[in-house]
Amino acid sequence: MPPQPSLPEAAHAELDSMLSRKFGREVANYFSGSPLNRVSFLRTNHEFITKALTHPSTSFLLFNDLSPLATDPTKLAYAKHEDVRELIGDNPFEKSEEELVKEYNSSVTLPLVLFLGLDERKNGGFEHGIYKGQAFFAVDVTPRGTVEKQASAVIEAMKKKGLQFIEGRVHMTLNAPEAAIYAQARALLDWNARNPFCGGCGQPTLSVNAGTKRTCPPTDFSSLANAQGATTTLETPRERLACVTRKGISNLSFPRTDPTVIMAVVSHDAKRVLLGRQKRWPPYWYSTLAGFCEPAESVEEAVRREVWEESGVHLGRVVIHSTQPWPYPANLMIGAIGQALPDGEGIHLEHDPELEDAKWVPIDEVREALKVGTSGLGDPASEGYKEGNLRLPPKTAIANQLLTAVVGGFLEVGEVSKI
Secondary structure, eight states, rough: OOOOOOOOOOOOTOOOHHHHHHOSOOOOOOTOOSOOOOGGTTTOOHHHHHHHHSSHHHHHHHHTTTTTEEEEEEOOOBBOOOHHHHOOOTTTTTTTTHHHHOOOOOSSSSEEEEEEEEEEESSSSSSSSSEEEEEEEEEEEEOOOGHHHHHHHHHHHHHHHHOOOOSSSOOOSSOOOHHHHHHHHHHHHHHHHHOOOOOOOOOOOOEEETTTTEEOSSSSEOOOOOOOOOEEEEEEEEEEOOOOGGGOOOOOOOOOEEEEEEEEOTTTSSSEEEEEETTSSOBBBOOOOEEETTTTTTTHHHHHHHHHHHHOHHHHHEEEEEEEETTTEEEEEEEEEEEOOOOOOOOOOOOOTTOEEEEEEEEHHHHHHHHBBBHHHTTTTTTOTTTSSSSSTTTSHHHHHHHHHHHSSOOTTTTOOOO
16 A cells, blocks of 8 residues: 555644643644645735746746646655746736736637745745745646647656656645645636636636636637637727626636535444445445535534435534545535434435445444555555455545544543554
């Protein structure tokens, strides 16, 4: 089995406070714990963005079709401005949003450049007022549109340096700090790629605010496509169709985050844990139940509903344990622990056919599986596993953290888990 990366350090883990004494230390999950200060309020500050982008210390994380550039599956690789200048130009942020909107031409591909934040621990000489550190950007180098040739050249240059774009649906082998940087970049790149057209009128949109918003311009220098899809550039812009997003408060579309509940469910006597499995999973591989929150539904209500829909079990008390960003494509996993009602532990799968099986598993069996039976879906079980025993998700999954909390007895500050 591949070595599992370490988890991020919890914020202020050693600080004694009223809240830590009452509720325990904060739990940090994989894909969280970013070393970057996002300084999101500076994304519209063109002086700041320009200085950050062109500074010699600045790092650029490149993505080809959502695959990140890396030295190996555990470590990202970063480019410099000169490596991507042919693709993005000297400064893609030199013009204000108003200027970009006025000059908008939907037939011209503008490379997507995202500002991720500042690593204030690294002093590369970049400063802007009170803000300093090493700036990080992400660039989409997927060959497409009018910059296909330039993007392909960047990709080939990176490969000649011995670097690789790590392919795969899910990347969970990166070291913890870089996993958080990757998660932020991937989520934003994916959102931009999925929203090339306006949700109000269906016309092409423009990325602004360093990749974190999209707008629907009122004019376009591109003519309408002909039957063959070809367009021409006009001398003066044409008026686009009216759009509801240009009326009212603003004409911006923001990245989405989909709240998702995932829960470790304990029996009423607290001696068993409810686990489920999907048909496509490896033999003996189980996990906690999960599902999306619905509109006008609290997290606690979503936990109870999803558990009942998938397993037939009725829950009483529900508490929030921790959360995990999940950039596939834009989920926020809200980890919870719930306890079954004394007369609500019966399992039946007739409501929602998502699960192939669900069962109550003794705490001791879960504890043993956390020691020797964890792995990713496509990986072999950890050393010491015996065929036929329970298998569980790796520690990079929030499901593992929830189960660890349950078998550890919801430890008070200063206690040590026996697993």
